[in-house]
Amino acid sequence: xxGQRRSGAGSKREVVDLxxxxxxxxxxxxxxYRWLRAGRIRGFKAGGQWRxxxxxxxxxxxxxxxxxxxxDLPEVEKAIAFxxxxxxxxxxxxxxxx
Numbered sequence: 774x775x776g777q778r779r780s781g782a783g784s785k786r787e788v789v790d791l792x793x794x795x796x797x798x799x800x801x802x803x804x805x806y807r808w809l810r811a812g813r814i815r816g817f818k819a820g821g822q823w824r825x826x827x828x829x830x831x832x833x834x835x836x837x838x839x840x841x842x843x844x845d846l847p848e849v850e851k852a853i854a855f856x857x858x859x860x861x862x863x864x865x866x867x868x869x870x871x
Contacts, residue, residue: 788824788825790824791805791824791825794825797830814829
């Protein structure tokens with residue numbers, strides 16, 4: 774489903790529904806919902822249904838960084854170190870019979 778909506782002085786922006794947005798972005802509905810909650814992509818509800826401006830989706834595709842680039846490596850390293858410590862502690866408890 775798509776339609777036209779006026780925005781500003783006579784300009785029209787094409788509006789698309791969730792199914793069309795997932796097709797344009799090449800993603801799944803759960804991923805699109807996650808992006809909406811995280812504020813990575815803009816949308817609005819009309820009649821209880823999510824709608825998107827096609828040009829916003831295209832801009833997202835052109836300018837959004839891949840998720841892997843946005844990972845905070847120092848935070849990931851801290852999380853790995855924490856998990857390694859917990860695993861070591863658990864292994865030590867199992868070896869001593871708790």
